[in-house]
Amino acid sequence: MRNWVATTTIRNGRKELDIDRSILDVFKGACAKYSDRPAFSCLGHTLTVGEIDTLSARFASYLQHHTQLKPGDRIAVQLPNVLQYPVVVFGALRAGLVVVNTNPLYTHRELKHQLNDSGAKALIVLANIADTAAEVVAETSVETVIVSEIADLHSPFMRTLINSVAKYIKKMVPEFFFARQVRFREAMALGARKPQRDVERAPEDIAVLQYTGGTTGVAKGAMLTNRNLVANMEQVREAFGDSMKEGEEYYIAPLPLYHIYAFTIHCMCLLASGNHSLLIPNPRDIPAFVKALKGQRFTGFVGLNTLFNGLMRNKAFSELDFSKLRTTASGGMALTRDTAKRWEEMTGCIVMEGYGMTETSPVVSFNPIGGVQLGTVGIPVPGTEVKVVDEDNNDLPNNSPGELCVRGPQVMKGYWQRPEATAEVLDSEGWLNTGDMAVIQDDGYIKIVDRKKDMIIVSGFNVYPNEVEDVVSTHPKVAEAAAIGIPDEKSGEHVKLFVVKAGQPLTEKEVVDFCRENLTAYKVPKQVEFRDDLPKTNVGKILRRELREEELNKRETVSA
Template sequence: MVNPTKPWLKNYPEGVPHDVDTSGYNSLLDMFQEAFDRYPNRNACEYLDKFLTYRELDQHSKHFAAYLQALGLEPGSRIAIMLPNVLQFQIAMIGILRAGYVVVNVNPLYTARELEYQLKDSSASALVILENFAHVYQHIAADVPLKKTIVTSLGEMIGLKGAVVNFVVRNVKKLVPAWDLPGHITFNGALGEGSRHHWNKPNTTLTDIAFLQYTGGTTGLSKGAILLHKNILTNVIQTELWLEPGLKRKKVDQLVFLCALPMYHIFALTACSVLGMRKGGLLVLVPNPRDFDGFIKLLKNHPNINIFPGVNTLFNALLHKPEFATVKFPNILATIGGGMAMQKVVADQWQEMTGAPIAEGYGLSETSPVACVNSPLIESFTGYIGLPVSGTEVIILGEDGIEVPFGSPGEICIRGPQVMAGYWNKPEETKNVMTPDGFFKSGDIGIMNSDGYTKIVDRKKDMVLVSGFNVYPNEVEEVLSLIPGVLECAVIGVPDADSGEAVKAFIVRQDQSLTEEAILAFCKENLTNYKRPKQIVFRADLPKTNVGKILRRELRDL
């Protein structure tokens, strides 16, 4: 009999188990080793027409691990990766874990201020960074000294073609600002040095930390979600179990994953980078999906793509490119929408053009990320975020902390083996987002129906979601308040055709000569692109409560 408190179980696709089994694995290292042993001659990654086999990935990541161990770092040391989707990301990510260390994923577009905060908060010992962004770290290197900086380039791992790529990037497109980091080593240099050292396999367990995945959580400044080996490993298997019915529709010798989303983001990290390894798949790496001409050309050359994870804004942008109409997806098995709310109009257009419905899922960095997802067997977009994945419970709680009836809105709360161990060095923040019985409070408002399907209604907090990335008004307001001439400020999200939402700032000037241009220039220096206000409104005052708290809600209602 189905437990009445878990109505979703009766609607599980045939063959999907109610629980998830991770027995046989002591850590993610075992999962990686299994792939290396099973598929040594298969291609693991493709980047700019260069292939890396599982055997080569095994060897390179082992050498990178040996190099890091030779630096004499403490077990569990944090190593930051600031890379787009290049071969070096996969090698470094696996190498860091194989060294017994913790991966700290960093958005490559971060400003010096944002990078400094994350490196200091995580107490990172080393940084792997693309040369295009090396100048950003250079600005703060004196304040955030690291044991080692490993600098790489877009072409470093792809031989002769790489030399051409680097020449164009550096000298024609001028995409590498001047930088100087004394004592740095190149990525190939690190691999070469590591090959001369012995790799000591660490005694890693499921309860060891694998990733510090930075997120705004549900409020405030960026926090490091502590994701254990158990969390990611479980979530990869949960995702695999849910994909399996869709994968059985067509026999494929090797699954091909399109990695257009950045793998430093938790969605692509789990659904592409690690799940791809688990399945012995080929990861087709897209370093810059915003180069739509190049991206569409890549899609045309890869009719073998089976798994396409994306976000609403990416699907929408492709649909608005005339050239995309000529792209065909004859082998697509699953198109997964996540990272932000899917719009029905976009999902319907996508299915009409590609023949593939978008199966929307839901999760957060704190849930590794997948908590709910639609079956890939759906015939059309559902408007729901699907059912809780195997071994996962979702409840909808009212303001009083009591579960609400089906069909009533409340906060989506999640319990399962993929839920984080807490926020790094922030016990109070952790306590605030967990219920006494172990449910993570998502901060999102949703409605669950009697079949266990959940629909997102709104966000509890004032978070703004720009192209799938969380923007927290507190952080933007803090930066705006540093501008000379700003008396008061408030930030909200407004609908935006390109990015889903955009940041809008309301400013009360102390100095009337302060201009919109000066504010935008300051934000460019201190905030990465998606966090910057796209609209600025000057006001004589801001609406407040009787104790002086600014009412963002009233600004939104305007």
């Protein structure tokens, strides 16, 4: 029996798909074919594909004529789901730059690390979160800072109204100062004065640096090439099949575009096929989210387990019009059977779960429409090979649990400036070790039986214990620390921290406050337990597995 499942040729019907293109080639093709189609809407305003074309050209012109940036330089984009995001990203790509997607929730430490590690020479940031960047940018290689306000691409009246409310009434814009900065609207005005020149990039050139902890807590930039992203776009479109019709779809986009999953779906697949996305800037505000959906007849919804649950607990959500909804895609964290069934009962739409990771651009497998198997992550998308291996990297037969390995055109080029880390996960034959434990069934469907051994997933966000532990261990009163994930009804999991004191009095509040200063909110532990010592191997490695088993036994005892 074959020990891997593969679809080795990417085809659309009988025609082999062209993956040896750049993102710019795809974008220009969409602009030529779908210029009048709506592309992105946000806060009551819509930009067509043609307007994205025009505006991104202006941004590219600004970068080319008014900065020192050259093709191949990195630009950090720290924006939530607002209309500026696609304009900036496609403008940067048109200028030949490499996009560094940057989480708006980053702390000073996290942002400083990413800017320095990537060598970003420019940063575009939303005013609402610019205070963090303002405190660290002088310690980085960033030379140009562009600041945007939330409604900068709206009509003059609505722009003034929304930006003023955000700044003066809701007090959402903090004080900040950059020694060298330009306002986004000023940059766009300057860019409109001179023609831009699209910089052609080869399929193998890096388009995006997407930061991830991989299988460790050290944030590394996955080098995603034009070919990687175009291939995954074609793979996803093929996997969606007739459920993603050209020019007829209206998808809800609550997942952040700075995550590669949402980027691939909304900025690649949907834009390339002339379809429309409704951007949700803050999906955590469920009442405002539901209000934005009212009256909208959407055909697709991309989300994850905790978001589905949060929406279904809102009475107004159940009263929305789901008559056109025919596609719901889930990724980022495990989809529970209960959530999937309740979603289908409420909306009439089956949830299709998939699997992927940053290093695979990101989609590896997907449950096809008409063939959904709950509890699995579907079958490999076209052109993707998968296998499972044992601890010695020997291939295992179907139905045997082992580490999932992936090979295909969507697999990253490697980690930015980290050849050793690349060699740990990517072999000479192109196989990527995912770190996830899986079973491949005889029918080709994949079942994930355990995640990356220690990774914690909080509301779809990856939390790497090493990172949390490294931060906590810098506290002078902490001798040792270990972090694990604890089941959480709202967020899927939350972080629990075990701490050994360094001989001085230390409180839970001190630990949590220290974490809040140095970690993004979803990484901050909700529980802190002090211990005299931590379980270790004979060579001194902390056994997080034993800590997880202890917690599981506690829960089982309580429930009994």
